[in-house]
Amino acid sequence: MKGNHQNHGRLPGPLRCAAVSFVIWVWSMLFAMPAWTQPDTLNVPSDVPPGEGNLNKAVQAAITAGTLSNTVFKLEPYGYYILTSTITVPAGEHLTIIAPEPGRTQETAPPQIVWSSNIELFKYSFNFECYGAITMKNVWLLYANTEGQQIGANIQIRDDSLANASGRGEVVEFDGVIFDYSCIPPNASGAVGVSAKHFKGTFKNCYFRNCTDPHWRYYGRAVSFPFGSTGWHIDSLAFENCTFANLGYVYMQEGGEYGDNIHFNHCTFLNVVMFTLQSGWWYKMSVTNSIFVNTHMYGNMPAYAGNDPFGGTIRIDSVASFGFEVPFSDQDRRILFANSSYFIEKWLRDWMHDNPESVYRRMHGEPEFVPEPQPMLSPGTLRFFDVTENGTKVFPLMNRASLYDSANPGFVLTPSDTAALKQFLYFRWCCSADFAWAYHPELSVQRVWPLRENLAYTNTTLVTAGMGGFPLGDLYRWFPDKYAQWQSQKEAENARIFAWLNTGKDPGTVGVREQTSGAVPLRFTLGQNYPNPFNPTTQISYAVPQNIYISVKVYNHFGQEVATLVEGVRQPGEYLVTFDASGFASGVYFYQLRAKDFVETRKFLLLK
Numbered sequence: 001m002k003g004n005h006q007n008h009g010r011l012p013g014p015l016r017c018a019a020v021s022f023v024i025w026v027w028s029m030l031f032a033m034p035a036w037t038q039p040d041t042l043n044v045p046s047d048v049p050p051g052e053g054n055l056n057k058a059v060q061a062a063i064t065a066g067t068l069s070n071t072v073f074k075l076e077p078y079g080y081y082i083l084t085s086t087i088t089v090p091a092g093e094h095l096t097i098i099a100p101e102p103g104r105t106q107e108t109a110p111p112q113i114v115w116s117s118n119i120e121l122f123k124y125s126f127n128f129e130c131y132g133a134i135t136m137k138n139v140w141l142l143y144a145n146t147e148g149q150q151i152g153a154n155i156q157i158r159d160d161s162l163a164n165a166s167g168r169g170e171v172v173e174f175d176g177v178i179f180d181y182s183c184i185p186p187n188a189s190g191a192v193g194v195s196a197k198h199f200k201g202t203f204k205n206c207y208f209r210n211c212t213d214p215h216w217r218y219y220g221r222a223v224s225f226p227f228g229s230t231g232w233h234i235d236s237l238a239f240e241n242c243t244f245a246n247l248g249y250v251y252m253q254e255g256g257e258y259g260d261n262i263h264f265n266h267c268t269f270l271n272v273v274m275f276t277l278q279s280g281w282w283y284k285m286s287v288t289n290s291i292f293v294n295t296h297m298y299g300n301m302p303a304y305a306g307n308d309p310f311g312g313t314i315r316i317d318s319v320a321s322f323g324f325e326v327p328f329s330d331q332d333r334r335i336l337f338a339n340s341s342y343f344i345e346k347w348l349r350d351w352m353h354d355n356p357e358s359v360y361r362r363m364h365g366e367p368e369f370v371p372e373p374q375p376m377l378s379p380g381t382l383r384f385f386d387v388t389e390n391g392t393k394v395f396p397l398m399n400r401a402s403l404y405d406s407a408n409p410g411f412v413l414t415p416s417d418t419a420a421l422k423q424f425l426y427f428r429w430c431c432s433a434d435f436a437w438a439y440h441p442e443l444s445v446q447r448v449w450p451l452r453e454n455l456a457y458t459n460t461t462l463v464t465a466g467m468g469g470f471p472l473g474d475l476y477r478w479f480p481d482k483y484a485q486w487q488s489q490k491e492a493e494n495a496r497i498f499a500w501l502n503t504g505k506d507p508g509t510v511g512v513r514e515q516t517s518g519a520v521p522l523r524f525t526l527g528q529n530y531p532n533p534f535n536p537t538t539q540i541s542y543a544v545p546q547n548i549y550i551s552v553k554v555y556n557h558f559g560q561e562v563a564t565l566v567e568g569v570r571q572p573g574e575y576l577v578t579f580d581a582s583g584f585a586s587g588v589y590f591y592q593l594r595a596k597d598f599v600e601t602r603k604f605l606l607l608k
Contacts, residue, residue, distance in 0.1 A: 039096070041072045046079035049146065052116050053084035059095065069094040069132075075139065077102070078447070079111030082146060084119070086126045086153075092162040093132040099139055101176070102449070109449030110138050110178065115145040115153065124153045125186070130172070131158045137175040140447075143182040143191070148445040154185040156193045157201075159232075169198030169235055174206050176476075180444050182211040184219035184248075188227030195225070195232055203239045205476040209415065209451075210444070211247040214436040216428050218273040218298065220248035225257045230324070234259035241476040241483065243455065245270040245415050246439055253281045256324040265289055265497065266466065266486075268455055268473035271416055273428075274298045278310060280317035280381075283328050286336040286501045287314055289466040291409060291473035292376075293343050294416075297425060299352050299371030311378035313342055316385075316398070334397045335384070336501045339466050341404035342376040349373050351422050357430035371429060376405045397504040402567060404465060409457035409473075415439040454478065460596060461549065467493050468561040469551070469594060489560040496561075508553075508564030520572045521545050526552075526593040526600040529579075533605040536582040540565070542593050543574045550595040552577060557588050565591070581606050 044058045055073070062068040068090070075081060077100050089095045102110045115124065127141065128134065134155070144150050157170050164170075172192070182191035191211055192201070201223065213219040222244055225232050237251075237259055244250050250272055251262070258281040265288050269276055272295040277287060292313050300309035314337055319326055352358065352371040361369045377385070377400070385400045387393070417439045424437035443452065456478040457463065463471045468489055475483035486493075499507045527541035544550060552566040562584070565577050579591075586608045592601040 039070050039072045040067070041074050043074050044076075044079075044081070046076045046111070047082045048080075049082070052082040052118070055081045055097075055113065056084050056087060059087050063090065063093070072096045072098060075099040075111035077111065078107050078109045078449075080447070081111060081113045082116050083113065083127060084116050087128050089128065089130040089132045089134055091131040091160045094135070095128070095130065095132070096135040097139055098135075098137040101138055104450055106447075106449050109447060110140040110176070112140040112142050112447055114142045115151050117145040117147045117149070119145075124151050126156045127153050128155045129158060130155065130170070131160050132163070133168075133171045135173045135175075136177050138177070140178045140180065141182075141191075142180045142444055144441070144445060148442060150181055150183050150441070152183055152185050154182060154189060154191055154193050156185075156187070156189070157196050157199055159196045164198050169200045170196040171200045173202045174204070176205045177203075177207075179206065179208045179222070180210055181438060181441050182208075182220060183213040184215065184221075187229075188219070188224075190221040190224035190249075192223045193226060194223065194234060195229065197231070197233050199232070199234045199237070201234070201237045203237075203242055205474075206239070206242045207477060208242070208244045208247060208250075210245070210438040210441055212436070212438045213248060214424070214434040216432040216434055218248040218428065221252065222247060222250050224249070224251070225253055225255055228255050230256035232257045234262070236261040236263075238263045239265070239267055241266045241474050243268040243270075243474045243477055244272065245453070245455070246437075247271070248273045249275045250277060252278050254279070258282055258322070258326055260284060262286075263497075265494070266470075266473060266475050267291075268478065269293065269295050270411075270414060270455065271421065272296060273425075275310065275315075276312065277314040280315055281322055281326075282335075283326070283332070284334045284501060285314075286338075286497055287340060288336065288338050288497055289470070289472055290340045291462065292341065293409065293411070293414075294345055294348055295342070296374040297348060297421070298428065300374050301369055301371055303366075303368040308380045309372075309374050309378050311376060311381055312344070312374040313337070313340070313376055314381065315378055316381045330384070330395065332397075333395075334501050334504070336399055336497065337377075337385070337403065338399070338401045338497075338500070338506075339403075339472065341407045341409070341462050341465065341472055343406060343408050344373045345408075347418055347422075351425065355422070355426045355429065357426060376403065397502075399500070399504060401506065402465065404462060404472075407459060407462055409459045409462050412454035412456050413452065414455065415451075415453040464594065467496065467564075469553070488558065492560045492562055506564065508562075521574055524593065524595055524598045524600070526591075526602060528602055529591070529604045533607040534581070535606065535608050536584075537578055537580045538604065539576055539578050540591060541574065541576050542566075544570045544595065545572055547571055548595050550593065552591060552593050554579065555590045555592065557590075562589070 047054050062071045099111045179191040208222040211220040252275040260283045262282045262285040267290040269292045276295040296312040358370040384395050384398045420437040424435040427433040427435045466472050471479050521543035525543040529538045529540045549569050554563040
């Protein structure tokens with residue numbers, strides 16, 4: 001999640017500090033070439049079968065010439081690049097592969113990178129094996145060969161002693177990349193595997209799609225350490241405006257490793273077999289403005305999970321249960337889950353109950369082996385968020401807010417082969433047999449563009465439930481018009497998220513006091529604040545005629561959200577909210593009442 005660095009003097013004090021920290025954090029993640037070098041762009045021609053390996057040859061030539069880090073490899077729109085061997089990035093080097101922004105026609109499709117079918121299957125290992133740094137933009141990675149056979153290979157990030165010694169770490173950045181049809185690789189990691197001590201990853205506008213595996217152990221995941229490994233570590237991992245559709249897992253650790261900073265903002269999750277954001281082996285984590293549908297499709301079987309199912313979104317485990325030592329306690333950890341939704345579609349609920357295995361189990365008096373829909377959050381996770389002692393939160397730096405459970409977004413067209421999904425899940429529940437369930441992988445092999453699916457939606461609650469009134473989920477891919485607007489305010493949004501994460505308090509609500517009268521109004525109203533101009537406090541009146549979810553937010557003259565005064569369900573009544581602008585700079589601001597279809601905005605002036 002990277003923010004555009006603007007004039008911090010326009011932000012309130014708490015946001016300003018968080019924004020500065022956030023920008024420093026982002027730049028620490030990015031591997032920048034030395035200022036005295038000007039990278040050369042090399043146009044790599046598309047392979048024309050039976051010709052293969054143009055990308056392999058171009059990269060190897062640069063390695064031999066010692067110019068790899070100073071070369072940008074530019075691929076053609078709708079290009080076809082056939083790997084004839086693993087592309088290896090040497091330690092201390094930086095591989096950059098880019099392509100133009102894709103359009104809406106076949107000729108403007110992103111270039112696709114696939115494996116050659118002329119290599120024996122047992123020789124496949126890694127698409128890219130990176131001992132240095134790697135940047136990719138607007139590329140379509142298909143984890144298959146030219147004949148459409150799914151290949152157990154991945155992008156493996158290796159430990160770089162040179163990068164560790166410099167403090168830079170192993171840095172990867174992916175922007176607009178499609179990770180398609182990735183199954184479990186030989187080392188049981190993910191589409192991107194981490195075997196490094198100081199991994200720093202940024203994924204922006206990416207799509208992890210059909211990361212499925214027919215194997216009954218529900219493999220296939222986005223980013224992961226290898227199974228059973230120890231000693232590796234994630235310094236930072238950020239996903240911004242990304243989609244994850246049809247995966248075994250998304251992000252999960254299964255060995256003796258953990259992550260320091262894990263962040264998901266404006267992400268869409270659909271059809272995840274089991275663990276979405278699970279194990280809880282992280283120090284700081286924020287999940288915001290995201291949408292979860294059919295996550296943890298395997299369900300909860302009381303026979304195994306008892307009264308503490310895993311939950312369909314995130315799960316927090318105590319450090320006492322990690323099984324390895326970490327340099328923090330539960331009291332030190334910072335976790336934020338806010339402005340997000342969760343939903344299980346009817347076909348999945350019905351199939352859990354009515355599949356032949358469930359029918360058989362009930363008939364034989366074994367209902368504890370019938371899968372049940374997972375809750376949004378497990379009881380164990382809620383304990384970290386909600387438990388208080390003497391009126392004080394036990395874990396004040398772990399917070400949840402503005403979560404929408406059982407809200408159906410109503411996606412326009414999901415990439416769901418429901419019949420195959422049902423069969424895969426049934427085999428998993430009954431007999432641990434393999435079954436392929438990817439959504440029309442042949443279309444990816446044929447490079448059909450644009451992609452068929454459309455995860456835009458019209459749910460009137462969720463489409464404005466994000467911070468700043470934006471839709472939940474991936475804006476870049478599914479709400480491009482909103483994405484352009486969101487870009488102009490994302491610095492303020494990111495500053496708010498990181499201030500909230502690190503302090504345990506939403507900076508948008510600091511200095512706000514609210515009271516109500518018993519009167520029942522006939523319509524929505526938003527009164528002019530008093531006094532106006534003001535310094536530093538003012539009162540804003542508003543009226544709500546029905547029980548409804550509302551928000552009252554403050555914006556600067558650029559239209560950037562700078563404070564949330566009210567956000568949540570209000571009963572019918574007349575309300576008065578006091579806004580304390582002590583941390584704000586003098587100037588013209590706007591405040592807005594939003595309640596479903598009602599929106600009213602007024603202007604006020606802060607003079608100091």
